[in-house]
Amino acid sequence: MASRYNVWRFGLLIRFATEKYEVFNGVFRLNSIHSNRLAPSRDIATRFATMDRVKHLLSGGYWWDSSRSCWIQAGAAVQKILLDDPVFQRHLGWVSPKKIVPGAVKLFPAAKSPPLAWNDTTASKHWLTENPPNPESAWRRGQSLTAQSGDKVAVGSWVWGLNAEGRSVIGRITEILSGARTLVTIEQFICGERPHPEFEWPVLRRPNGAEITQGLGNSFIVLSAGSIQFVCSVQHDCRLGKCRPDLSRKEMQEREETSRIVSLIKHADGDHFILNTIALHNFVRLSRVLPRPLIELKPLNENHVAFHKEMAAQARVN
Ligand SMILES: [Zn+2]
Numbered sequence: 001m002a003s004r005y006n007v008w009r010f011g012l013l014i015r016f017a018t019e020k021y022e023v024f025n026g027v028f029r030l031n032s033i034h035s036n037r038l039a040p041s042r043d044i045a046t047r048f049a050t051m052d053r054v055k056h057l058l059s060g061g062y063w064w065d066s067s068r069s070c071w072i073q074a075g076a077a078v079q080k081i082l083l084d085d086p087v088f089q090r091h092l093g094w095v096s097p098k099k100i101v102p103g104a105v106k107l108f109p110a111a112k113s114p115p116l117a118w119n120d121t122t123a124s125k126h127w128l129t130e131n132p133p134n135p136e137s138a139w140r141r142g143q144s145l146t147a148q149s150g151d152k153v154a155v156g157s158w159v160w161g162l163n164a165e166g167r168s169v170i171g172r173i174t175e176i177l178s179g180a181r182t183l184v185t186i187e188q189f190i191c192g193e194r195p196h197p198e199f200e201w202p203v204l205r206r207p208n209g210a211e212i213t214q215g216l217g218n219s220f221i222v223l224s225a226g227s228i229q230f231v232c233s234v235q236h237d238c239r240l241g242k243c244r245p246d247l248s249r250k251e252m253q254e255r256e257e258t259s260r261i262v263s264l265i266k267h268a269d270g271d272h273f274i275l276n277t278i279a280l281h282n283f284v285r286l287s288r289v290l291p292r293p294l295i296e297l298k299p300l301n302e303n304h305v306a307f308h309k310e311m312a313a314q315a316r317v318n
Contacts, residue, residue, distance in 0.1 A: 027051075027091065055092045058082040100150040103226035105142035105178045113141045122175040123185045126220035129164060133180060142176030145184065149230035149285060158234040160289055161186065162227040168289040169221065170204065170232070170275070182225035189273065190217050195294060196274050198239060202294045204273040230285045233276035241268030 028044065035043045056063075060079050062071040073079075081088055107113075115138040118124050124132065144154040153159050155173050161184070163169045171186035189204040190211060196203050207217030236243065246266035250257040277286060277295055287295045301307035 051092060055082075058088070058092070098150070100146060102146055102148045102150075103182055103224070103228075105145045105176060105182050105225060106152075107140050107178060108143050110140075115140055118179075121177055121185075122220070123177055123183050123222045126185060126218070126222055128218070128222075137179055139177045139179035142178050142182070145176055145182070145225050145228065147228045147230050148226075149282060151231040151282070153228060153231050158232050159186070160229045160232060160285070161223045162229060163221060163223065168229070169217075171221070172234075174220065176225070184223050184225050184228055186221050186223060188217050188219065188221050191275065191290065191294070193291075196237065199274055201277050202275045202290060203237065204234060204275055206271055229289075230282045232282060232286060233279045234273045235276060236267045237272040237274050238265060238267065240272050243268050 031044045031047045032040055057074050058079060059082055060073055062073045064070075065072045082092070117135065118133045118137045118139060119135045121139055124135075144152050147153050147159060153173060155176060157173050158170065159173060160168055160170050169186070169188055170191060171188040173184060174187050175183075175185040177183045177185075188207060190207045192203040192205060194203070195201060206219065211217045212219070243265050245263035247264040248261050249264065251260040251262045252258070275286075275290075277283075277290070279286075
């Protein structure tokens with residue numbers, strides 16, 4: 001990957017990897033407001049480039065000193081600013097790590113979702129092991145929970161979890177319950193052996209009858225909240241379903257409806273999905289749970305340096 005060369009040149013990826021972009025929304029808006037608005041995009045780009053330069057200096061990045069003909073970096077006291085000063089950290093988009101409590105559930109407000117008996121829950125219908133909770137016990141529905149990775153996952157999120165045998169399973173969250181214990185009901189999917197013919201990503205389908213009888217999967221499984229590992233990105237296989245734009249709504253801009261109409265895709269089925277394996281988020285975790293052939297990265301160009309030089313030569317001609 002090209003980032004290897006960038007790391008050699010500019011320093012560790014962690015220093016400029018900002019996965020949490022929320023902080024930048026505020027910075028972006030301020031840049032837009034404090035501008036003469038004649039060329040906002042250019043002004044914002046220049047401002048961000050300047051900020052990145054400061055971030056590069058503060059985080060120990062090197063630059064070429066032409067007077068001494070060597071690469072130099074800022075001294076220890078300057079580098080310490082980024083570690084110690086929360087104001088600087090925030091302005092440069094650095095998000096300090098939050099304390100993660102895996103399995104913690106955020107409940108729906110009691111007025112919206114009052115307590116319910118065990119027998120009225122989805123989990124009770126898919127409980128397979130012994131010792132089900134007391135039928136009379138009271139439960140509250142949760143809207144989200146914290147996975148082991150620290151991801152906030154909600155009903156409808158696609159997640160990887162560990163089943164009772166400790167095997168990794170993937171599925172979509174149907175219900176989150178909090179009572180004497182916290183339980184998550186998952187609509188289970190199976191990862192196909194062969195990647196998608198066009199996207200080359202793993203395909204997800206529902207377990208078939210044979211797999212269910214062999215104990216390899218189930219339509220629904222109930223897991224403890226603590227066994228939810230991490231969130232993943234799953235998309236509908238629209239190519240297979242030949243999904244078409246079938247719905248339309250008005251385009252929104254800054255929370256207001258515009259007169260432009262955008263069309264929405266109506267998915268043909270709810271059974272065939274593709275697992276996105278090139279998302280940066282949780283890439284390492286995903287590569288640990290998937291079989292090696294499904295996650296192997298194929299370089300676009302075997303010889304990166306030759307490709308780089310060829311492109312550079314073309315750019316000079318143009
Ligand atoms: Zn679709």
